[in-house]
Amino acid sequence: MTKDVLPASIGVIGAGRMGAGIAHAFLLGGADVVVLEGSDDAAIAGRERIERSLAKSAERGQTAHGDLRMATDREALTRCGLVIEAVPEDAELKAQVLGDVAGLAPGAVLATNTSSLSVTALADRLPDPTRLIGLHFFNPVPSSSLVEIVVADTTADDLVRAAQGWVAAIGKTAVTVRDSPGFASSRLGVAIALEAMRMLDEGVATAEDIDTAMTLGYRHPVGPLRTTDLVGLDVRLAIAEHLEQELGPRFAPPQVLRDKVAAGHLGRKTGQGFYDWTTEK
Missing domain, CATH: 1.10.1040.50 (N-(1-d-carboxylethyl)-l-norvaline Dehydrogenase; domain 2)
Structure with a gap:
């Protein structure tokens, strides 16, 4: 991965308002996106949410160049180069989800969309803490131009540079901050x-x-x-x-x-x- 090239396949965990928006952004950027939900009904609702959002972008002349896949089995994430969790703002839930993905997709880098929790504390619970970075997207993601990159104490330098490139590739602006309570935003x-x-x-x-x-x-x-x-x-x-x-x-x-x-x-x-x-x- 170079700083100006998106991973070919990106996983997003959670298809709520934030997860759907994140998937939308990367689909417009040209990546294939796998969105994981907990049930078939939630996956169907998530697809409808993302497709409605993409249709609005198409009306403005912005076309998705990536393919969308919905899944309920975490095995679908095994080939993703980047997996972003967008589950509710609960430290234990996020740590559990990230830990599960770290075991399933050892070749992927991981990102958390937390808006306030310690990225360092989440990283410390992973087998390889250098693989985790914060990618704090803003609601509503499709119309927001900002992504806050949160660097944990353990985040690898090359991952920071890659994340800055990913943000640029989806047409948004990155601010890079040190992990601290509430970050900057x-x-x-x-x-x-x-x-x-x-x-x-x-x-x-x-x-x-x-x-x-x-x-x-x-x-x-x-x-x-x-x-x-x-x-x-x-x-x-x-x-x-x-x-x-x-x-x-x-x-x-x-x-x-x-x-x-x-x-x-x-x-x-x-x-x-x-x-x-x-x-x-």
Whole structure:
């Protein structure tokens, strides 16, 4: 593998919103992609999700040059040169999935799409920790231009260079960061979002006006509260709790966030968060 050439076959574990988006990106880049799901029904739903996304890209003149294969048997990953896990943000689950793949595909390099967990801690549980790197894609993947490459203490230098080439090959921009709590993007993004929530809770301004202050005043494409709805309030809460544990009370989740998650108001995916999404199609 050279830094400007994608592996011929790439595995993606998980066909949810993030996994489907990652598969989409590499299919457009020309790689064949194997997407692993836990059941036939989930695999069917995942294929439909990816194909809908690819159809939208085709309308914009972007055509997939790679082949998509859905699978429910992990043996399908054995010939992949790169395997990216996109399972829920749970350290034990990610470690188990990566460990299983390391045994099945000893020739593959591995990547985790974690947005906040320690890549070094995940690597330390693998037979060869030098094979793991963080590839933090952003939601929604098809329209996001950024990938955060997270370098664990043990990541091989040539893997870092290869990952930078992969990101360039799929038409995105890489930032390369040292493994640390929240990396660069989640740490900064969550800090702004938590302060916006505190302001909302204190009655400083409405959600709409807080977001408009950032979009018009600081040229953020989307305000911090709307972004939280897109990411998922449960995801933001988990990241904030992790950062609070690692970095201290400045990342303590506001009560309004805890209350909304407890009520099941998780953002766009449930129809209600800091905004009402029920009229969205």
